[in-house]
Amino acid sequence: MLDSIDPKASTPIYRQIIHQIRRGVAAGLLAAGDRLPSVRELAARLLVNPNTVARVYRDLERDGLLETRRGQGTFVSSEAEAMAESERCHLIADQLRVVARDVRAFGLSEEAALTLFRDALTDEKPGRKDRR
Amino acid sequence: MSENEYAITSASLTKRFGRLRALDAVSARVPRGSIYGLMGPNGAGKTTFVRVLLNLINPTSGSAQVLGLDVVRESVAVRRRVGHVAALQPLWDWMTVRDYTDFMAGCYPTWRPEAVSKVLDRIGIDTQAKLGELSRGQRAIVSIAVAIGHEPDLLLLDEALTGLDPIARREILRNVIDAMQAEGRTVLITGQDIADMERICDHVGFLVKGRLVLESTLDDLKARVKRIRIEHPSEPEVQIPGGAIQVERSPRETVFTVEDFSSQLLDSLDGPQRRVAAEDLALEDIFIDLAQSHMEAAR
Numbered sequence: 001m002l003d004s005i006d007p008k009a010s011t012p013i014y015r016q017i018i019h020q021i022r023r024g025v026a027a028g029l030l031a032a033g034d035r036l037p038s039v040r041e042l043a044a045r046l047l048v049n050p051n052t053v054a055r056v057y058r059d060l061e062r063d064g065l066l067e068t069r070r071g072q073g074t075f076v077s078s079e080a081e082a083m084a085e086s087e088r089c090h091l092i093a094d095q096l097r098v099v100a101r102d103v104r105a106f107g108l109s110e111e112a113a114l115t116l117f118r119d120a121l122t123d124e125k126p127g128r129k130d131r132r
Numbered sequence: 133m134s135e136n137e138y139a140i141t142s143a144s145l146t147k148r149f150g151r152l153r154a155l156d157a158v159s160a161r162v163p164r165g166s167i168y169g170l171m172g173p174n175g176a177g178k179t180t181f182v183r184v185l186l187n188l189i190n191p192t193s194g195s196a197q198v199l200g201l202d203v204v205r206e207s208v209a210v211r212r213r214v215g216h217v218a219a220l221q222p223l224w225d226w227m228t229v230r231d232y233t234d235f236m237a238g239c240y241p242t243w244r245p246e247a248v249s250k251v252l253d254r255i256g257i258d259t260q261a262k263l264g265e266l267s268r269g270q271r272a273i274v275s276i277a278v279a280i281g282h283e284p285d286l287l288l289l290d291e292a293l294t295g296l297d298p299i300a301r302r303e304i305l306r307n308v309i310d311a312m313q314a315e316g317r318t319v320l321i322t323g324q325d326i327a328d329m330e331r332i333c334d335h336v337g338f339l340v341k342g343r344l345v346l347e348s349t350l351d352d353l354k355a356r357v358k359r360i361r362i363e364h365p366s367e368p369e370v371q372i373p374g375g376a377i378q379v380e381r382s383p384r385e386t387v388f389t390v391e392d393f394s395s396q397l398l399d400s401l402d403g404p405q406r407r408v409a410a411e412d413l414a415l416e417d418i419f420i421d422l423a424q425s426h427m428e429a430a431r
Contacts, residue, residue: 007327010412012354040313047305049167049332050312105363105407 001029002037005046013048017056025065025080026087036066036074138197139164139286139318140185145194147180147342154180156342157194162335167312167319169329169350172339173423178322179218181339182290186216199285212240215279217272219291225264229274232263233281240282251277255303269300276307287311289321293328301325305332330415338419340426350415357418358393362386363407370406373397377425389413389421 001024005016024030036042039057043050057074060066065087067077103113140162147155155177162168170178183189185198187207196203198210224232229252237243252259257270266274272292279287289308293301305328308319321329329336336353338346346353364370365384372379376388390397393410402408413421 005331007331008414008416010414010417012351012412013331014351043309043312044306047302047309047331049334050309051165051167051334101407101409 002042003045005048014052014056017042017046017048017053018060021056021060021065022087023091025076025084026091028084030076030080032076032078032080034076035072036076038073137164138162139166140168140196140198140320142181142184142196143194145181145184145196146192147177147184147189148192153342155184155191158339158342158344160337160344160347162318162320164318165316166335167308167321167333168335168337169333170320170322170337170339171324171326171329171419173427174324175341176339177342178339179290180342182216182218182288182320182322185288186211186214212282213285215282215284215287217275217279217287217289217292219294223263223271223274225262227263228260229257229263229266230259232274233259233278236278236281242282244281244283247283248277248281251280251307267300269296269303272296272300273303273307276304280307280311283314285317287317287319289319289323291323292321293323293325301328308332326416326419327414336415338422338426340423341430345426346422353418354412354415356393357389357391357413357421359387359389359411359413359417360393360398360401361409361411362401364403364405366405367403370401373401378421391422 001020002017005013005020007013009016011019021030021036030036036057037045039050039053043053046053057066057068061068061074064077064079065083066074066080068074100113103110138161140160142158142160145155145158145160146153158177158181160170160181170181172178180189184191185196185203187203187210190204199213201210201213203210227235233245233248233252237245237248251273255270255273257266257273263271263274276289276292287308289304293304296304308321309332311317312319319332321333323329330350333350335349336347337344348356360376362370363385368383369381370386372386372388373390375392376390379388380386398408398410
């Protein structure tokens with residue numbers, strides 16, 4: 001996490017960094033109180049414009065996910081734990097929307113789509129040895 | 133046009149070489165504190181623009197200001213506050229790196245030797261080596277170390293990444309990002325290494341045949357220029373909006389680029405038998421689409 005971005009990807013770099021942090025919180029890689037690299041450190045590590053990193057931090061602060069402590073740096077906020085659950089739901093909902101669009105475009109029935117999703121969940125059940 | 137708002141402004145800047153208009157009424161504005169990428173196909177006028185700013189050539193008409201200073205009348209003051217790196221910059225091959233940095237230090241009262249050493253040390257350039265013995269990448273690093281030695285307010289990087297290996301390119305980018313930590317410092321970078329420029333630029337300008345056809349923040353540009361994909365398996369042909377460029381029609385799918393994307397546009401294209409999607413474009417694709425459409429329009 002936060003070790004690279006893809007400048008050739010069509011997704012704007014700003015959104016790539018936001019996504020990495022949100023996903024980090026959702027997946028428990030970033031916990032409340034964790035210190036994030038400074039704007040300068042992260043810009044140098046990702047090789048991106050420092051203004052972009054500053055804007056990511058500002059916007060995630062506004063959303064309550066991060067907080068800046070004067071003179072100490074930027075941290076994952078104490079509310080992040082509570083927000084992690086909704087972050088998880090948001091990230092899954094975003095991906096399902098992409099799938100839903102294809103379901104509609106292909107003219108698949110809701111029943112068939114739900115069955116496919118249930119099968120996928122069964123395949124990914126923790127401990128199942130044959131899962132890919 | 134206050135000095136505080138813009139590091140570079142030009143007004144109808146024109147440069148003719150005989151019958152060729154290398155710059156054709158260019159009115160550019162580079163905000164202070166930005167990293168501005170000036171892009172364009174070969175021969176578009178990027179280097180000419182930089183050379184006018186440094187008063188290495190005189191404009192035919194129009195004017196330009198750097199840090200509030202007129203580039204022709206106050207060129208000495210401009211040079212004092214600007215750092216410049218050009219592709220394949222001629223260096224004195226017989227000088228050692230140390231001789232060269234010492235020589236440059238003598239030219240500027242504000243020289244900071246420790247800033248220069250930091251850049252050279254990080255990739256282990258031997259200061260006793262002669263400039264002629266260095267690789268192309270190492271020479272580029274020496275050039276940027278020297279360009280920031282006098283703490284310039286504006287850094288002009290003209291094709292500074294062109295033809296460098298990935299390690300040297302990363303090192304140049306790293307130094308540009310480090311240089312940006314100084315309050316209000318501005319960087320203008322020209323070139324065609326667009327993926328690298330997408331990393332670091334927040335403003336872009338496109339020059340095509342001497343004309344500045346577009347100037348924007350990178351975010352606005354990416355929000356405005358989108359690829360629209362319409363899948364229409366049961367309709368023979370779909371109407372496309374006026375102004376669409378790079379149109380590709382196949383029997384059941386139509387794809388094109390728009391320069392003025394909005395969600396209303398997307399709604400207007402939607403239909404019961406279709407799947408309509410807007411796709412983000414990488415800066416490189418935007419560059420190719422816009423350059424081709426403007427080159428065609430100019431023909």
